[in-house]
Amino acid sequence: MPPNPILICARSDALRTQLETALSAAGYQWATVPTPADAVAALRSRPADLVVAEGLAASGAIGSMRTASESGTTPVLVVAPARDVEARIAFLEAGADDVIASGFAHSELEGRVMALLIRAGKVRTDENGGSAAGQLVAFFSPKGGVGTTTLAVNSAVLLAGGGTPIRQGAAGSGNGALPASRVLLIDLDLQFGQVATHLNVAPRFDIGGLATDDQAMADPELARSHLTMHSSGLAVLAAPTSPEADQRVTLDALQRIIETLQPSFDQIIVDLGSRLDSRSLWILEQADSHIFVLFPEIASLRATSQLIAYLSETTPLRAHTHLIVNHIFPKALLKTRDIENLLRAKPTAEVPYTEVEMIRSVNEGVPLVMTHPTSPAAAAMRRVAQAIIGVEVERSATARKAQRRGIFGRRR
Numbered sequence: 001m002p003p004n005p006i007l008i009c010a011r012s013d014a015l016r017t018q019l020e021t022a023l024s025a026a027g028y029q030w031a032t033v034p035t036p037a038d039a040v041a042a043l044r045s046r047p048a049d050l051v052v053a054e055g056l057a058a059s060g061a062i063g064s065m066r067t068a069s070e071s072g073t074t075p076v077l078v079v080a081p082a083r084d085v086e087a088r089i090a091f092l093e094a095g096a097d098d099v100i101a102s103g104f105a106h107s108e109l110e111g112r113v114m115a116l117l118i119r120a121g122k123v124r125t126d127e128n129g130g131s132a133a134g135q136l137v138a139f140f141s142p143k144g145g146v147g148t149t150t151l152a153v154n155s156a157v158l159l160a161g162g163g164t165p166i167r168q169g170a171a172g173s174g175n176g177a178l179p180a181s182r183v184l185l186i187d188l189d190l191q192f193g194q195v196a197t198h199l200n201v202a203p204r205f206d207i208g209g210l211a212t213d214d215q216a217m218a219d220p221e222l223a224r225s226h227l228t229m230h231s232s233g234l235a236v237l238a239a240p241t242s243p244e245a246d247q248r249v250t251l252d253a254l255q256r257i258i259e260t261l262q263p264s265f266d267q268i269i270v271d272l273g274s275r276l277d278s279r280s281l282w283i284l285e286q287a288d289s290h291i292f293v294l295f296p297e298i299a300s301l302r303a304t305s306q307l308i309a310y311l312s313e314t315t316p317l318r319a320h321t322h323l324i325v326n327h328i329f330p331k332a333l334l335k336t337r338d339i340e341n342l343l344r345a346k347p348t349a350e351v352p353y354t355e356v357e358m359i360r361s362v363n364e365g366v367p368l369v370m371t372h373p374t375s376p377a378a379a380a381m382r383r384v385a386q387a388i389i390g391v392e393v394e395r396s397a398t399a400r401k402a403q404r405r406g407i408f409g410r411r412r
């Protein structure tokens with residue numbers, strides 16, 4: 001993955017060092033300039049994917065930095081003085097795409113940077129993972145109740161660009177709410193799927209209806225009329241409201257639905273729930289990525305191992321498999337090391353136990369990545385979304401080397 005080049009614009013040495021360290025640790029290439037005028041000049045000669053600017057020095061020049069590059073708008077993340085709400089609002093009104101308070105944690109900076117890059121469609125992917133059109137992503141857990149739907153919904157919202165609160169009424173905010181990629185979330189937990197509940201949408205149509213509409217299954221536009229739009233830009237194909245409709249979604253119908261809708265989306269996320277049948281097996285077989293959710297308990301780990309063994313023996317797979325450990329209980333009875341030993345694999349992300357916020361976000365139908373975008377659980381969910389599009393989560397060797405060689409990581 002070529003890491004995204006980021007331009008730091010900061011006069012203060014302390015902030016400059018802090019940003020450089022945090023961005024390096026997250027695997028980004030960066031260059032640093034002291035003033036907004038330098039930033040504009042730098043962006044004209046060499047575009048960056050994002051500007052991170054010291055707010056007080058840059059407030060009058062945010063607009064010029066956003067539009068300096070000839071190759072399109074560059075999002076600007078402004079660092080504002082901590083606890084200064086008025087300054088924060090002023091920066092947003094001056095055109096900043098997002099604001100972070102000074103004294104930020106690395107994870108918060110990383111999260112906001114990634115959200116802006118995803119929203120601007122500037123996330124670079126690796127050669128293998130790729131975010132090719134119609135990428136199919138299967139969320140599955142051999143045990144129910146471990147957070148499969150929660151993670152599928154939050155990842156899908158992030159990929160659709162809805163992971164941070166969209167600022168209201170700020171100058172130049174016109175495209176702030178536009179989805180970064182076209183994402184469809186299919187609820188294939190056909191008996192009692194709750195994706196619509198997690199998103200607080202009231203679908204007029206669902207997959208049960210689409211699966212019996214021959215014309216719509218053959219016509220992308222008609223098929224799209226069976227989808228429900230979420231405020232994040234995410235499209236949803238809801239589960240049937242009655243469990244008996246399960247039977248209507250035959251394997252043949254599912255294949256036709258995917259084939260017809262796939263070209264309209266960059267990613268199709270499928271919540272398969274916890275049942276293996278001909279339909280979920282077909283999705284697993286076709287998927288570019290598998291996200292297997294488990295919780296740190298021996299039975300869940302064993303079931304996951306059995307699943308992986310079964311799939312590798314029976315199904316021709318092409319997917320990247322990611323294991324996500326979700327702490328749905330407060331006490332961690334197994335250590336990460338034990339989990340890795342039992343699974344003989346390293347989980348891609350661990351989602352920490354999030355007591356009230358998680359339940360509340362489900363009850364209210366607003367995904368956690370929108371209500372608490374800077375929480376540790378949202379950060380872990382971002383790692384899941386990053387893994388889906390093939391972004392390296394850990395600091396890349398390329399970035400380290402590039403920095404040592406000073407390709408992009410030199411101060412000017």
Ligand SMILES: Nc1ncnc2c1ncn2[C@@H]1O[C@H](COP(=O)(O)OP(=O)(O)O)[C@@H](O)[C@H]1O
Nearest residue numbers: 144145146147148149150327352353354358359
């Ligand atoms: N990290 C977490 N911390 C606390 N509660 C969680 C966490 N992840 C999920 N939950 C809760 O666990 C319950 C089951 O989640 P759900 O996504 O419906 O699981 P599944 O789809 O696997 O059946 C929900 O009430 C959800 O709020």
Ligand SMILES: [Mg+2]
Nearest residue numbers: 148149189273
């Ligand atoms: Mg579920």
